[in-house]
Amino acid sequence: DAKTTQPPSMDCAEGRAANLPCNHSTISGNEYVYWYRQIHSQGPQYIIHGLKNNETNEMASLIITEDRKSSTLILPHATLRDTAVYYCIVRLGGANQGGKLIFGQGTELSVKP
Amino acid sequence: GAVVSQHPSRVICKSGTSVKIECRSLDFQATTMFWYRQFPKKSLMLMATSNEGSKATYEQGVEKDKFLINHASLTLSTLTVTSAHPEDSSFYICSAVTATGELFFGEGSRLTVL
Numbered sequence: 001d002a003k004t005t006q007p008p009s010m011d012c013a014e015g016r017a018a019n020l021p022c023n024h025s026t027i028s029g030n031e032y033v034y035w036y037r038q039i040h041s042q043g044p045q046y047i048i049h050g051l052k053n054n055e056t057n058e059m060a061s062l063i064i065t066e067d068r069k070s071s072t073l074i075l076p077h078a079t080l081r082d083t084a085v086y087y088c089i090v091r092l093g094g095a096n097q098g099g100k101l102i103f104g105q106g107t108e109l110s111v112k113p
Numbered sequence: 114g115a116v117v118s119q120h121p122s123r124v125i126c127k128s129g130t131s132v133k134i135e136c137r138s139l140d141f142q143a144t145t146m147f148w149y150r151q152f153p154k155k156s157l158m159l160m161a162t163s164n165e166g167s168k169a170t171y172e173q174g175v176e177k178d179k180f181l182i183n184h185a186s187l188t189l190s191t192l193t194v195t196s197a198h199p200e201d202s203s204f205y206i207c208s209a210v211t212a213t214g215e216l217f218f219g220e221g222s223r224l225t226v227l
Contacts, residue, residue: 002176032140038157039222041204041223042220042221043117043119043206043208043218043220044157044206044218045218087156096201099145099147099208099210099214099216100147100159100162101147101157101159102159103158103159104156
């Protein structure tokens with residue numbers, strides 16, 4: 001079973017920040033939080049991941065609470081092309097940790113003009 | 114970045130026939146690949162773990178004789194849907210793991226069984 005809980009859908013105005021929450025209250029100390037997104041009829045695309053510190057890359061920022069039981073993915077300036085299903089997944093990271101991902105239902109983000 | 118390619122991207126077949134879908138890691142070697150299926154408006158469901166040089170590991174409820182997986186080289190895994198039926202129509206997606214644990218997904222293959 002998936003170890004994460006996300007709202008099923010969210011709307012965001014184009015140009016505004018999109019904040020997507022995720023609960024992972026049973027996360028283990030050595031598990032990372034990963035975010036992927038899936039645009040309709042395509043394979044999932046990696047966005048960002050983190051262990052306990054906040055992370056930022058060219059796509060998004062990841063804010064992880066101090067107790068690591070929840071996190072928020074932030075798309076700072078959402079565009080129409082960011083409309084997709086966003087999946088929050090916890091998994092072991094690093095070399096030799098495998099790649100078995102268990103997907104939850106994700107959040108369907110609709111960016112509106 | 115690393116690329117994982119699936120072929121074909123779309124396939125239509127008649128009921129009762131078998132269909133093979135390929136998953137290739139184009140610029141890295143992958144000892145482990147994964148196969149998922151996805152129904153419309155649903156999330157990805159892990160079907161099996163494909164291990165190079167050994168038998169695949171199937172998730173509970175997935176028929177291994179129905180979904181044959183072969184991982185004969187470090188860059189290629191194949192999924193064969195045998196005796197396909199309309200209920201096998203789905204979006205099939207593979208992923209591959211690099212030596213450093215990075216994970217990349219293919220573009221997906223949409224199977225329609227008439």
